[in-house]
Structures are given as structure tokens and as C-alpha cells.
Amino acid sequence: xxxxxxxxxxxxxxxxxxxxxxxxxxxxxxxxxxxxxxxxxxxxxxxxxxxxxxxxxxxxxxxxxxxxxxxxxxxxxxxxxxxxxxxxxxxxxxxxxxxxxxxxxxxxxxxxxxxxxxxxxxxxxxxxxxxxxxxxxxxxxxxxxxxxxxxxxxxxxxxxxxxxxxxxxxxxxxxxxxxxxxxxxxxxxxxxxxxxxxxxxxxxxxxxxxxxxxxxxxxxxxxxxxxxxxxxxxxxxxxxxxxxxxxxxxxxxxxxxxxxxxxxxxxxxxxxxxxxxxxxxxxxxxxxxxxxxxxxxxxxxxxxxxxxxxxxxxxxxxx
Amino acid sequence: xxxxxxxxxxxxxxxxxxxxxxxxxxxxxxxxxxxxxxxxxxxxxxxxxxxxxxxxxxxxxxxxxxxxxxxxxxxxxxxxxxxxxxxxxxxxxxxxxxxxxxxxxxxxxxxxxxxxxxxxxxxxxxxxxxxxxxxxxxxxxxxxxxxxxxxxxxxxxxxxxxxxxxxxxxxxxxxxxxxxxxxxxxxxxxxxxxxxxxxxxxxxxxxxxxxxxxxxxxxxxxxxxxxxxxxxxxxxxxxxxxxxxxxxxxxxxxxxxxxxxxxxxxxxxxxxxxxxxxxxxxxxxxxxxxxxxxxxxxxxxxxxxxxxxxxxxxxxxxx
Numbered sequence: 001x002x003x004x005x006x007x008x009x010x011x012x013x014x015x016x017x018x019x020x021x022x023x024x025x026x027x028x029x030x031x032x033x034x035x036x037x038x039x040x041x042x043x044x045x046x047x048x049x050x051x052x053x054x055x056x057x058x059x060x061x062x063x064x065x066x067x068x069x070x071x072x073x074x075x076x077x078x079x080x081x082x083x084x085x086x087x088x089x090x091x092x093x094x095x096x097x098x099x100x101x102x103x104x105x106x107x108x109x110x111x112x113x114x115x116x117x118x119x120x121x122x123x124x125x126x127x128x129x130x131x132x133x134x135x136x137x138x139x140x141x142x143x144x145x146x147x148x149x150x151x152x153x154x155x156x157x158x159x160x161x162x163x164x165x166x167x168x169x170x171x172x173x174x175x176x177x178x179x180x181x182x183x184x185x186x187x188x189x190x191x192x193x194x195x196x197x198x199x200x201x202x203x204x205x206x207x208x209x210x211x212x213x214x215x216x217x218x219x220x221x222x223x224x225x226x227x228x229x230x231x232x233x234x235x236x237x238x239x240x241x242x243x244x245x246x247x248x249x250x251x252x253x254x255x256x257x258x259x260x261x262x263x264x265x266x267x268x269x270x271x272x273x274x275x276x277x278x279x280x281x282x283x284x285x286x287x288x289x290x291x292x293x294x295x296x297x298x299x300x301x302x303x304x305x306x307x308x309x310x311x312x313x314x315x316x317x318x319x
Numbered sequence: 320x321x322x323x324x325x326x327x328x329x330x331x332x333x334x335x336x337x338x339x340x341x342x343x344x345x346x347x348x349x350x351x352x353x354x355x356x357x358x359x360x361x362x363x364x365x366x367x368x369x370x371x372x373x374x375x376x377x378x379x380x381x382x383x384x385x386x387x388x389x390x391x392x393x394x395x396x397x398x399x400x401x402x403x404x405x406x407x408x409x410x411x412x413x414x415x416x417x418x419x420x421x422x423x424x425x426x427x428x429x430x431x432x433x434x435x436x437x438x439x440x441x442x443x444x445x446x447x448x449x450x451x452x453x454x455x456x457x458x459x460x461x462x463x464x465x466x467x468x469x470x471x472x473x474x475x476x477x478x479x480x481x482x483x484x485x486x487x488x489x490x491x492x493x494x495x496x497x498x499x500x501x502x503x504x505x506x507x508x509x510x511x512x513x514x515x516x517x518x519x520x521x522x523x524x525x526x527x528x529x530x531x532x533x534x535x536x537x538x539x540x541x542x543x544x545x546x547x548x549x550x551x552x553x554x555x556x557x558x559x560x561x562x563x564x565x566x567x568x569x570x571x572x573x574x575x576x577x578x579x580x581x582x583x584x585x586x587x588x589x590x591x592x593x594x595x596x597x598x599x600x601x602x603x604x605x606x607x608x609x610x611x612x613x614x615x616x617x618x619x620x621x622x623x624x625x626x627x628x629x630x631x632x633x634x635x636x637x638x
Contacts, residue, residue, distance in 0.1 A: 025528045026535055162536040162552065163529070170539050170548065202521030208557060209344045210482070211527075212534050216345060217481040219535045220489050223542035229489065233481065238527060 006042040009119040013038070013112035013315035015097050015306075016104035017182060017268045017275045018148040020158075021234035022214040028104070028148035029158040029174075030311040031182060034097035036105075037318065038069050038112035040120040043088040048073040048117065055095035065140065068106040069093045069113030072137030076117035079133065080124040089117055098304075100188045102269035107149025110137025115154060115315040127155050132167055142192050149269065156314030158222060174310045175225040179281050181262070181288035183253070184273040185301040189246050194270030197242055207237035227279050231263025234277060240267055247272045248299035253291050260290035281307065325361040328438040332357070332431035332634035334416050334625075335423035336501060336587045336594045337467040339477075340553035341533040347423070347467035348477040348493075349630040350501060353416035355424075356637065357388050357431035359439040362407040367392040367436065374414035384459065387425040388412045388432030391456030395436035398452065399443040408436055417623075419507045421588035426468025429456025434473060434634040446474050451486055461511050468588065475633030477541060493629045494544040498600050500581070500607035502572070503592040504620040508565050513589030516561055526556035546598050550582025553596060559586055566591045567618035572610050579609035600626065 014035040018028040043049060050070040053060050061067055065074075073089050081087070091113060099105050114133040118125050125133070134150035151159040151169050160170040214233040221230035244250045247267065253274055257265035261283045262276035274291060278284040288305040295301040333354040337347040362368060369389040372379050380386055384393075389410055396408060410432060418424050433452040437444050444452070453469035470478040470488050479489040533552040540549035563569045569586065572593055576584035580602045581595035593610060597603040607624035614620040 023531060023535065024524075026532045160532065160535045160539060162532045162548075168536075168551075170536050172539060198524055202523055203527060204521055205343075205517055205557075208522060208527055208530075212342060212531070213345045213479065213481040213483075215531050215535055216342065216479045216538045217487075217489050219538040220479060220491060220542070223539065229481075232487075238524075 006120070008039045008041040009116055010037055010039045010318040011112045011116035011119060011315055012036070012318050013108045013115060013153045014311050015108055016149045016152045017180065018104060019236065019239065019266070019269060020218065021236045021264065021266045022211040022218060023148070024236065024239045025146050025148055026161045027158070028152040029180070030152040030156045030314050031180065031306060032308050032311045033306050034103070036096050036108040036112045037094040038109070038116040039092040040073065040089050040116035042120055043090040046087040048077055048089045048091055050093065051090045052092045053095065056099065059099055060095070067093065068110040068137035068141040071140040072110040072113035072134045073117035075133035075136040076114055076121065076125060076130070079129065080121055089120055091116065098184055100190050101184045102189060102267065102271040102273040103182065103184065104149030104153060104269060106138055106141035107134070107153050110134040110141070111150050111153035111315050113137055119317055128167060128169060130154050131169065142195070144195055152314065154315050157310060157312050160219065172219060172222045174312055175222060175227060175230070177227060177279055179278045179284040179307065179309055181276045181278060181284040181291065181305060181307050182268060182273055183288055183291040183295065183303050183305045185247070185295040185299070185303040187248065187272050187301055189271045194243060194246065198239065203238055210237045227263055231277055234264025234266050236266060243267055243271055247274070248301060249294055250274065252298050253294045256290045256294045257287050260287045262287045284308070325439070327358045327360040328435055329356055329358045329637040330431050330435035330438060330634055331355070331637050332427045332434060332472045333630050334427055335468045335471045336499065337423060338555065338558065338585070338588060339537065340555045340583065340585045341530040341537060342467070343555065343558045344465050344467055345480045346477070347471040349471040349475045349633050350499065350625060351627050351630045352625050353422070355415050355427040355431045356413040357428070357435040358411040359392065359408050359435035361439055362409040365406040367396055367408045367410055369412065370409045371411045372414065375418065378418055379414070386412065387429040387456035387460040390459040391429040391432035391453045392436035394452035394455040395433055395440065395444060395449070398448065399440055408439055410435065417503055419509050420503045421508060421586065421590040421592040422501065422503065423468030423472060423588060425457055425460035426453070426472050429453040429460070430469050430472035430634050432456060438636055447486055447488060449473050450488065461514070463514055471633065473634050476629060476631050479538065491538060491541045493631055494541060494546060494549070496546060496598055498597045498603040498626065498628055500595045500597060500603040500610065500624060500626050501587060501592055502607055502610040502614065502622050502624045504566070504614040504618070504622040506567065506591050506620055508590045513562060513565065517558065522557055529556045546582055550596055553583025553585050555585060562586055562590055566593070567620060568613055569593065571617050572613045575609045575613045576606050579606045581606045603627070
């Protein structure tokens with residue numbers, strides 16, 4: 001059954017905005033663009049073999065045990081290996097998004113790797129199991145097996161991680177009329193470094209209470225379709241204050257986004273990308289422009305932007 | 320216009336369960352019973368005068384500036400005093416619930432005081448302003464102006480406090496089929512002492528993340544009518560671990576509640592009362608019995624219990 005010349009499957013998994021203000025490690029949403037593509041085919045050689053990486057400028061490890069895509073695919077194989085199963089997979093990763101951008105780059109690779117492996121094997125696993133496999137890829141890549149990027153990258157939409165162990169996802173409604181602007185300034189913040197800043201820290205109860213109020217309001221706003229409430233809820237007193245200092249002019253970017261009509265604005269994941277929620281495609285385009293302008297004028301940083309609605313579908317097979 | 324012989328209004332405000340697991344200071348729900356009654360009538364003497372208190376066993380301060388009901392009424396007067404307004408109110412507080420029980424005793428008094436004052440004055444204030452007035456009563460009574468008891472006591476249902484300053488309430492849906500058992504063991508935990516235990520403490524990120532996941536899931540569960548998810552979300556890693564030790568056998572009570580069929584169980588407010596969420600009136604009655612039995616057998620504590628659905632209406636005028 002295993003065959004080196006079985007057809008290749010190609011899977012796209014999108015970038016994601018995690019945290020969304022008060023939801024550190026528990027909230028994420030999927031974008032339509034950018035994203036990664038993983039190709040996979042069955043192989044007689046046991047395990048997952050990363051045969052090639054493009055689009056990363058040579059930055060990513062090719063070693064199968066350290067690349068998010070192949071670790072995730074390996075984990076899929078590990079779970080389904082048994083009588084009649086092919087022993088191995090050969091994988092190609094095509095990075096279509098910047099590394100260390102705060103847009104879930106390793107998460108997109110891990111998600112695409114897990115879903116591509118699952119497709120090549122005939123879809124033995126369901127979405128929650130695939131998220132667990134992709135979490136193994138995240139752990140290999142950045143040291144922490146968080147699900148707030150890989151879950152929305154795989155299932156799409158806006159996802160709450162109630163619990164990582166055992167994994168429990170809660171899919172939240174995506175209000176009509178919600179659009180997102182994401183701006184990636186050309187400076188790097190490594191997820192591992194950003195997370196190391198948080199290690200061992202303790203947080204005060206008033207800030208925890210403020211975050212809880214905003215997180216609860218955010219989840220209510222999504223269900224009630226209340227975009228103004230959603231925007232007011234994008235406020236984090238726990239993690240963002242520590243991370244804002246790592247991103248040049250981030251405070252001014254946030255002000256500019258709000259002045260340009262954003263409902264709310266914050267740091268995407270561990271940054272340096274920032275996101276803004278808007279109530280129309282036009283507003284999101286205007287807001288992205290205003291944010292880029294501040295990065296350019298205040299911090300002399302080039303940037304790129306993506307604008308659009310939430311990706312409700314997540315990872316999918318390409319023709 | 321002000322007259323010492325104007326008709327008295329009588330207002331009932333209910334007990335409340337605050338925190339609800341992961342929602343310290345941001346979540347509360349209203350019960351049908353027990354609760355407090357405040358009578359109010361216009362008076363020519365300026366300010367709010369507490370003319371009498373019954374049902375407290377002599378424990379409550381009669382001084383107008385220290386009683387939650389009269390401070391709240393005073394705050395209503397302060398906000399509406401102006402041309403043609405009567406200068407004062409005379410108030411009577413009838414405690415219908417235990418003090419220092421964790422069921423929002425001072426909150427019920429403050430809520431009843433604010434609403435009764437508002438009624439006597441011809442309803443000049445809306446619900447959010449009344450919650451702010453009642454918060455002043457909470458501050459006088461326990462030192463902290465939290466809204467998670469007075470908000471549900473006034474507006475009813477299940478309420479999220481997004482922010483205290485400025486006050487912003489988010490009313491959450493009450494799923495059909497949700498019933499609550501509340502058990503008050505006969506020991507005292509003062510809110511001020513319980514809050515003092517938390518003062519200056521700092522909390523670790525993994526516990527904050529776990530609470531955020533549960534709080535988000537709880538709000539989603541209320542909107543989605545998912546009682547099982549609601550029950551799983553009743554878990555607090557921040558405050559309850561510190562408070563559980565103040566309540567004899569609280570861990571065993573929680574286990575007994577779950578064994579008897581509760582969806583979830585936790586400490587009500589700062590305790591010692593404990594609450595359990597259930598999916599039927601019968602289940603709630605059974606669960607209350609099991610909880611009382613543990614308090615009696617393990618901790619030699621008498622107790623009383625209340626069982627029923629959420630009070631969707633909150634404070635109301637009595638005939």
C-alpha cells in the first residue's frame with residue numbers, strides 16, 4: 001500500500017492572529033492570507049521526511065525533528081501507524097509568510113504538515129486530533145505547545161482554547177461585517193524570546209480582573225454580533241504591556257489605528273505584527289495604511305499588510 | 320413636594336452568586352431567594368436616614384454612612400438632588416438572608432436601598448446608574464466597590480462586568496434548563512477578611528491562562544445553551560484555591576455535588592456558601608442535599624439551602 005509514487009497532496013494553512021487582546025494562549029483567528037503550503041506523499045521510508053523547504057530564505061531547520069511541519073506530520077503518522085498503514089511520508093514545505101512575525105508562522109507550517117499528512121493517509125484523524133498533532137510541531141519549533149495558532153489554522157474562524165490538556169476547543173461565531181487589518185513591520189521578535197520574557201512572572205489581581213472582564217465581553221460580543229463591544233474588549237493588561245516595548249512605536253500605531261476608525265487594535269501573537277478589527281473592508285484598508293505610515297514615519301520600518309474578513313474554513317487541500 | 324407622610328415603597332433585592340468559578344469580580348447571577356427588603360419614604364430631613372433594621376440580629380451598623388442600604392440610597396439622592404427634588408429619604412432595612420454568607424448580603428441591601436430610593440423619587444435613574452449607587456453601598460460595607468453582586472441583584476439574570484470604571488455591564492443569556500443549588504454552612508467568612516487574603520498577591524501565568532480558557536468557555540456556553548460545557552468551565556485556579564481552605568470540607572462538598580449530578584460546583588463569592596449548577600430542579604434538590612450532608616457529617620456544620628432557576632428579573636417593587 002505504501003508507495004513512493006503515490007500522488008502528492010498539497011495543503012494550504014493560513015496565518016493566524018492569536019491572543020486578540022485579552023486572550024493570551026486561549027484565543028486565535030484565521031486569516032485568508034498569508035499562509036504556508038505543505039506537499040506530502042507516501043514513502044516507504046519510515047517516519048516523516050522533510051525533503052525540501054522553499055520561501056524561508058534558508059532560515060528554517062531541515063532536520064525532521066525540528067521543523068514544525070514534519071514534526072506535526074510525524075505525530076499524525078505515529079497515531080495512525082498500524083496494520084496496512086504506510087510507514088512513512090515525504091514532505092515539502094513552501095513558506096508563504098514571514099518567520100517570527102507574530103502571525104503564527106510555525107503554526108501555519110505545523111497545521112499544513114498535520115493536515116497534509118492526514119490527507120495523504122486517507123483522513124484517518126479528525127480536527128481535534130490534528131490540532132494536537134500540530135501542537136507537537138509548535139513545541140518543536142518554539143518550545144511551547146500552545147494551540148491558539150494551530151487550532152484556528154486548522155479549523156478556521158475564531159477559536160477559544162478552553163483547555164490544552166486535555167485539548168478542548170470552543171468555536172466562536174464570526175460576526176458578519178468583521179474585517180481585519182494585519183500589519184507586519186520589518187523587524188523580528190522571536191516567539192521563544194517573547195515567551196521567555198513572561199517566564200516566572202507573576203501578575204496582579206486588578207490586571208487579571210480587567211483582562212477577565214474584557215475576555216468575557218469579547219466572547220459575548222462575538223455571539224451577540226456587537227462589533228463596538230468587541231472593539232472595546234481588545235485590551236490586554238497582562239502580556240501586551242511587556243511586549244509593546246519590544247515593538248518600535250507600537251503605542252502610536254495603536255492610536256493611529258483607532259483614529260483611522262479601527263474598533264480595536266493590538267499585538268498579534270508575540271509580535272511584531274499588529275492587528276486591527278474593523279467594521280468594513282474599506283475601513284480595514286484605511287486602518288492598515290495608517291498603521292504602516294506610523295511604522296515608516298516614527299520607526300523607519302518598512303512593512304506589509306493584509307486586509308480581509310476572517311477565514312472561516314482554515315486549512316484546505318489545494319487542487 | 321417632599322413630605323414625611325408620602326407613601327412608602329417596598330423593594331426586594333435578591334441574593335446573588337458571584338465569581339461563578341473563573342469570574343472573580345466580573346461574573347454574578349441572581350437567585351430568587353433569599354433576599355433583603357428595603358422600605359423607603361420621602362423625608363424633609365436631608366440625606367438618607369436609616370430608621371430601622373430587622374432580621375440582622377443586631378449585627379449591622381445603624382449609622383447611615385456605614386450601612387450598605389442607606390449609603391446606596393444616599394448616593395441616589397446625591398445624583399438627583401436639584402430643583403424641586405425632596406431633600407431626604409427615610410429607610411427601613413429588613414434582612415432576609417444571612418450576613419457574611421458569600422451570597423451578596425451587603426449587595427442585596429445596597430441594591431434594595433438604591434432601587435427603593437429610586438422608586439420613592441419617581442424613578443429618575445436607570446439600571447446602570449443604580450448599580451453605581453449600589454456599588455457605593457458595597458464600598459461602605461466591605462471596602463471594595465465591586466459590582467458582581469449588586470449588578471445581578473438589580474438587573475437580574477447573569478451579568479458580566481466588563482469594566483467597573485467606567486461601569487459597563489454585559490447581560491448574558493440564561494439557558495433554559497439551568498438550575499442552581501446554594502448551600503450556606505453555618506460558619507462565617509467575612510468578605511473583608513477574604514479579600515484581605517488576596518491583597519498584594521501575584522498569580523502565575525499558567526493559572527491565569529487556565530482561568531481565561533474557562534471564563535471564555537463559560538460565556539460561550541451560556542450563549543450556546545451548552546450546559547455540559549458550562550459545568551466544565553466552573554473551575555477557578557486563582558482565587559478559590561486560597562479560599563477553599565477557609566471553608567471546612569469544601570473539597571469534599573464539591574466532589575459530593577458532582578457525584579450527585581451537578582454540572583459544576585464552586586464557592587459562592589468569598590464563601591462559605593457553595594453553589595452548584597444543575598440541569599433540572601430535581602437534580603439541584605438532590606445535589607443540595609448531598610452538599611449539606613457533607614457539611615454535617617465531615618465538618619459538623621448545620622446549613623440551609625436554596626434551590627431554583629436563575630432570577631431573570633432582579634430587584635422589584637413589592638405590593
